[in-house]
Amino acid sequence: MHLSFPEDKTNYLDIAGSKSIINRLLILNSISKNRIKIRPGSACNDVIEMLDCLKALGLSYQLIVKKDKIIPDIICKYQQPEQHTITINEAGTVFRFLITRLALEEGRVFYLNLGEKLYSRPFMPLVEALNSLGAEFELLPNNKMIIRGKSIKGGHISLPANISSQFVSSILLSASLFKSPLEISFSPQNQPLASLPYIMMTINLLSKFGVSCSFSNNIIKCDNNKPIITDPILIAEPDYSTSPSYWLLGILLKKALYVPVPKNQPLQGDFAFINILDKLGFQRHYKHKNNQDYLAFTGNFQDGIDVSMRDMPDQVMNLATLALFCKSPTIIRDIEVLRYKESDRINNLIHELKKIGADIEYQQQRLVINPRPLTKQKVLLSSHNDHRLAMIFLILKQVITEIEIDDTSCIKKSAPEFLDFLQTWYYYSKD
Numbered sequence: 001m002h003l004s005f006p007e008d009k010t011n012y013l014d015i016a017g018s019k020s021i022i023n024r025l026l027i028l029n030s031i032s033k034n035r036i037k038i039r040p041g042s043a044c045n046d047v048i049e050m051l052d053c054l055k056a057l058g059l060s061y062q063l064i065v066k067k068d069k070i071i072p073d074i075i076c077k078y079q080q081p082e083q084h085t086i087t088i089n090e091a092g093t094v095f096r097f098l099i100t101r102l103a104l105e106e107g108r109v110f111y112l113n114l115g116e117k118l119y120s121r122p123f124m125p126l127v128e129a130l131n132s133l134g135a136e137f138e139l140l141p142n143n144k145m146i147i148r149g150k151s152i153k154g155g156h157i158s159l160p161a162n163i164s165s166q167f168v169s170s171i172l173l174s175a176s177l178f179k180s181p182l183e184i185s186f187s188p189q190n191q192p193l194a195s196l197p198y199i200m201m202t203i204n205l206l207s208k209f210g211v212s213c214s215f216s217n218n219i220i221k222c223d224n225n226k227p228i229i230t231d232p233i234l235i236a237e238p239d240y241s242t243s244p245s246y247w248l249l250g251i252l253l254k255k256a257l258y259v260p261v262p263k264n265q266p267l268q269g270d271f272a273f274i275n276i277l278d279k280l281g282f283q284r285h286y287k288h289k290n291n292q293d294y295l296a297f298t299g300n301f302q303d304g305i306d307v308s309m310r311d312m313p314d315q316v317m318n319l320a321t322l323a324l325f326c327k328s329p330t331i332i333r334d335i336e337v338l339r340y341k342e343s344d345r346i347n348n349l350i351h352e353l354k355k356i357g358a359d360i361e362y363q364q365q366r367l368v369i370n371p372r373p374l375t376k377q378k379v380l381l382s383s384h385n386d387h388r389l390a391m392i393f394l395i396l397k398q399v400i401t402e403i404e405i406d407d408t409s410c411i412k413k414s415a416p417e418f419l420d421f422l423q424t425w426y427y428y429s430k431d
Contacts (some may be wrong), residue, residue, distance in 0.1 A: 006181070011257045012287075012294055013246055015041035016071050017236030017416050018268055020198065023050045023254060024205050026076070027097050027173045030057050030189045033078040037233045041074035045413040049091040052130055053098055056110060057081050067112045070420050081108075087167045088113040090342065090385075090413065097173060099126055103135040106175035107426040112145040117385070119143040122340050126167040129157045133178075154178035154224060161186040161218075163340055165195035168220065169202040175222040176211060184220040193218075197269020197311050198367055217308035237262060240271040242415045244318045245391050247297045252399050253320070256285055258294035279305050280322060304330030304369070313337050316367070317388045320349060321396060323369040324358055332367040342413075343384040352381045352389065356400060378402045387413040394422075 018041040029036055041047070043063060051061045051074070058081035065074035066187075076332045088095045097402070098192055101111045127137050130382050133155055138146040154175075168184060175182050186193060188200045193199065203213045209227035213220060250257035262271075274295070278284070281302035287294045293413070304326040309316050316335050325332035338345035346362050353360050356379055359370040381403055383390035397403040411419055 007414060011250075011255065011296075012289055013257060013259050013421065014040075014069060014071050014417070015238035015243055015246075015260055015411070016040055016044065016415070018239040018241070019044050019046045020201065020239075020241070020415060021205070021236045021267060022047050022074070022318045023093055023097060024169065024173060024202060025236065026050050026054060026059075028205070028209060029076060029229055030054050030059065030078075030101060031176055032227055032229045033058070033233060034229050035077040036075075036229065038076070038236055039233060040071045040075040040236060040238070042236075042239070042417075043072055044416055045089075046091045046093055047074075049088060050094045050097070051076075053086050053088060053094060053324060055082070056086050056102075070417055085111045086112055087113045088118060089425070090118050090411065092118060092121055092164075092342070093166055096123060096126060096164065098170075099123065099137075099147070100130060100174040101177075102147045102149060103130055103137070103151060104174050106151045107431070108149040110147045110149070112147065114143045114145060116136050116143055117342070122163050125160050125163060126170060129155045129159055129167070129171070132157065146250075154180035154182040156183045156185065158185050158187055161188060161191040161193050162337065163194060164337070165193065165198040168193075168199050172199075172206060172213060172220070172222055175213075176224050176226045177208070178224050181224055182220075182222045186218055189218060192310060195269070195311065195313060197272075198376055201267045214360065237266050237268060238269040239415070240266060240273075242418060244270070244273045244277075244315055245395065245415070245418060246421075247273075248318050248321060248392075249395050249398065251277075251282060251297055251299070251390040252325075252395065254298065256296035256298050258285075258287055258296045261286075261293050262296045263293065270315055272312060273318065276305070276307065276315070276319060278285050279307070280326070301325045301327060303328040304371070306331040306333070307312060308334040310334035310337075311389055313341075314388060317345070317349065317392045320353070320360070320367065320369060321392045324353070324371055324374065326371050328371070328424075330369045331383070333365070334370075335367060338367060341386070341388070342410075343386040343389065345386065345388065348382075348384045348386065348389060352384075352393070355379045356396070374400060376400075376402060378404065380404045382406045383408065383410055385410050389409050391415065391418060 136148040195391040213222040282299040283298040357375040
């Protein structure tokens with residue numbers, strides 16, 4: 001099955017709020033416990049899991065969808081919490097953010113059931129860092145965990161530089177609950193931090209709500225002021241981790257898909273993918289509608305590029321897909337962190353793209369893609385229950401119709417509206 005585009009329609013897209021920003025706002029508001037509305041919200045699994053988990057702290061929420069819209073607003077208020085077991089299936093962000101938040105809820109005991117795949121992903125460096133300050137965790141058989149909330153002093157914490165920026169954000173978002181300021185250093189000392197823009201997103205959000213953080217000489221210092229949330233409506237940026245998927249789809253199908261873009265520099269580092277598209281030779285097209293700027297990309301494939309993706313590893317899947325159709329090789333560097341995502345994205349990307357005839361290898365810590373004709377034979381690709389892989393395979397299917405995909409439901413983890421978009425704006429037709 002493949003997509004066919006309406007010929008006479010300008011395609012202005014509604015994009016859900018960034019799940020990265022929304023989940024940070026939800027953690028901060030679990031400290032302030034204000035009644036708030038987050039707009040635009042998101043109904044992705046990662047956000048819903050966070051909302052459901054925060055019920056243990058007294059959260060009550062509603063998703064409100066306006067007429068003719070598919071993106072909900074999120075209404076939050078707090079009430080007396082009820083003791084219940086917290087279940088987290090696959091949401092790594094939710095788990096890591098809650099590790100610190102729950103450990104600082106003095107006098108409470110929390111019982112966690114964790115998905116098997118989630119439990120196998122890195123989180124122990126965060127637990128060990130918090131243990132060094134006096135936090136109390138108990139790991140049980142069958143992917144279970146107990147967190148005993150305590151009053152904990154701040155102080156110095158050391159974290160690995162190369163695994164997950166979410167360890168840092170987890171601690172910073174709950175910094176106001178420590179009894180004294182925090183200092184975070186990284187090891188190895190001179191190694192660049194993985195996904196630094198996500199750390200800066202957290203620091204910038206904290207600053208917006210009155211929590212002071214400084215980042216200098218690879219050391220973060222953060223005070224323990226309580227976040228001040230005075231506005232009842234919190235505006236989340238559109239999700240710029242998902243937006244490039246629409247631009248990729250438009251480029252492959254030679255149709256301008258217009259995504260809302262900010263007037264000012266966004267918090268999300270993945271917005272810089274527009275610079276990657278520039279380097280690949282695609283053209284920007286701006287439009288303005290209803291007081292909102294929109295951006296689309298069009299153009300023909302040109303030469304590949306040699307680029308570091310350390311600061312936006314989630315976009316490697318999209319870049320690798322574009323690289324298949326370029327006129328010369330593409331080299332993608334600094335992506336070892338992809339081994340610790342929902343799947344080993346380096347090995348799984350290579351394994352699956354080779355099924356369609358791609359010349360792709362990981363050599364000397366570089367992903368090297370040499371363009372060549374791809375298969376026209378029927379082939380089954382596995383998403384490995386990884387939403388980023390499933391999205392690019394579904395996009396590739398629109399130009400290589402012989403592709404079948406074992407499962408695309410995992411896309412709901414981050415972007416259910418992407419599936420809604422395909423079903424609502426276009427129609428499916430069998431070959």
